[in-house]
Amino acid sequence: MSYNDDVLDRIFMITERVIVFDGLDDIFSHIVKTAIALTNADAVTIRVFDIETGFLEIVKSSGVAEGFISQPSIRVGEGLIGTAVYEGKPFSTKNVTQEPMCKNADLARSEGIKSMMCVPMNSRESTIGCISVYRKNDKEFADHDLMLLSIFSAEAVEAVEKAKLIAELKKQATFDPLTGLLNKRAITEKLKVEIDRSKRHKQSLAVLFIDLDDFKPYNDTHGHLMGDKLLHDFTAVLRAHCRMVDILGRFGGDEFIIIAPQSDLSGATALAEKLRKEVGDYAFISSKVNQDFRTTCSIGIAMFPAHSDHYEDLMNKADHALYASKRKGRNKVSIWEDKDSLMGTE
Numbered sequence: 380m381s382y383n384d385d386v387l388d389r390i391f392m393i394t395e396r397v398i399v400f401d402g403l404d405d406i407f408s409h410i411v412k413t414a415i416a417l418t419n420a421d422a423v424t425i426r427v428f429d430i431e432t433g434f435l436e437i438v439k440s441s442g443v444a445e446g447f448i449s450q451p452s453i454r455v456g457e458g459l460i461g462t463a464v465y466e467g468k469p470f471s472t473k474n475v476t477q478e479p480m481c482k483n484a485d486l487a488r489s490e491g492i493k494s495m496m497c498v499p500m501n502s503r504e505s506t507i508g509c510i511s512v513y514r515k516n517d518k519e520f521a522d523h524d525l526m527l528l529s530i531f532s533a534e535a536v537e538a539v540e541k542a543k544l545i546a547e548l549k550k551q552a553t554f555d556p557l558t559g560l561l562n563k564r565a566i567t568e569k570l571k572v573e574i575d576r577s578k579r580h581k582q583s584l585a586v587l588f589i590d591l592d593d594f595k596p597y598n599d600t601h602g603h604l605m606g607d608k609l610l611h612d613f614t615a616v617l618r619a620h621c622r623m624v625d626i627l628g629r630f631g632g633d634e635f636i637i638i639a640p641q642s643d644l645s646g647a648t649a650l651a652e653k654l655r656k657e658v659g660d661y662a663f664i665s666s667k668v669n670q671d672f673r674t675t676c677s678i679g680i681a682m683f684p685a686h687s688d689h690y691e692d693l694m695n696k697a698d699h700a701l702y703a704s705k706r707k708g709r710n711k712v713s714i715w716e717d718k719d720s721l722m723g724t725e
Contacts, residue, residue: 403542407439410510410535415441417531418496418524420512426453426460427500427508427539430557433608433664435464435508442513447490450483455604456666458482460509463497465602465666467506469529471496473519491515498528500536505603507536555629557607558614566628566636570690573626573638574683584683585639585647586693588701589617589654592675592709594633601666609663609672620657621650634701636694644682644714651678651712659710675710677701686715 407425414423422442426435434452456465459480463470475495476484487495494514499506510532514520547556553565561569570586577584591613598606610633617627617635626638639647655676662671679700687693696715704711 403539403546404439406535406538406542410531410538411439411441413531413535414510414512414528417527418512418520419514420496420520421515422490422492422513424448424511424513425508426464426511428455428464428506428604430608430611433605433612435461438508443490443492447486450486453482454666454668455602457668459495460497460511464499464506464509467499467501469496469498469525471520471525473517475513487513493517494519496520496525496528498525498532500532500539502536502540507539510535557610558629560614560635561626561628563628563630566626566630566638567690567694569626569628570638570694573640574688574690574693577640577683578688582641583643583685585637585642585644585650586681586683586697587637587639587647587651587654588630588679588694588697589635589637590677590701590705591633591658592677592705594674597672597674601672605664605666609674612661612663613658613676616657616661617654620653625650636697644680644685647680647682648712648714651680654678655710655712677704677709678712679704679715680712681715 410425411423414420420442422440424437424440424443427438429436432452434454436452437448440448453461455461459470459475459478459482462480472478472495474493475481476487476493481487492513492515494516495511497509497511500508500510510528512520512528553561555562573584591609594606594609597609614627614635617637621627621637622639624640626640628636630636639650642650655678658674658676663674665672679697679702681687681693681697681700683693686696700713700715703713707713
């Protein structure tokens with residue numbers, strides 16, 4: 380078989396499009412087998428960004444020992460692989476153990492790995508991880524190997540995203556897929572129910588609108604993956620310091636809403652101040668090695684029935700109070716009073 384025929388056969392392998400198999404693990408197994416066949420590699424690993432840990436974790440591998448698989452997780456922007464994911468650009472090297480940026484050269488030597496090629500798994504919006512292939516000889520990966528793996532990576536990403544979409548479709552009707560909180564539609568419906576309940580029991584209720592300060596600059600500087608991680612961890616802080624009866628939702632972007640049943644103004648203000656302080660004290664992860672990220676949040680409060688007995692009006696007033704906090708310099712809690720008068724606390 381000629382060189383051109385071999386490349387054409389491998390291109391045909393890619394055009395047999397990756398379909399959604401029986402879950403993500405099945406898809407990752409297919410990606411591993413195909414990556415080895417396409418590049419004539421001896422080993423392969425797939426790393427995917429884990430929103431829980433904030434690191435690139437190995438989700439599937441072949442041809443390497445357990446010690447290699449259990450190596451420390453890699454931060455986005457760290458080492459050869461972390462840099463490839465951060466920049467969304469592939470790289471190839473004849474001897475990875477001689478690369479200054481290689482984090483685990485000793486592990487590579489113990490496996491007999493020399494040549495390495497890493498291709499990011501780029502989606503339309505960001506990079507979800509990478510496929511790395513290895514050879515245990517001196518034969519360097521050729522340009523056509525890089526081309527083939529890059530083409531296949533695009534197909535692989537599509538399959539992974541389809542599988543995730545199928546798994547999340549039911550949840551998306553009610554829950555925000557990133558944070559696991561009620562989405563805008565669901566939290567609005569929940570507020571209607573809670574207002575009706577509060578009316579029946581003659582109880583007050585608070586609505587808190589919360590917005591992360593300076594989220595856009597962080598997202599622009601550290602990338603969408605770390606922006607998602609920031610929102611995920613911000614949600615965890617809110618969950619940890621709300622009451623069991625409080626109901627949390629993501630209204631959109633970096634704006635969140637909390638429904639606090641059976642809460643008077645004093646209790647709502649105390650909750651808001653507690654959340655503001657906890658967020659300000661929290662060390663969020665960033666894309667910079669050994670460097671935490673600190674941020675703050677702004678909060679607006681509106682009360683049922685004191686400020687309104689209609690769900691939409693109540694949300695609007697909490698939103699107006701939130702923007703009053705923003706106007707006052709951020710990292711503030713503001714309480715809606717009327718159209719023209721807003722009171723804030725620090």
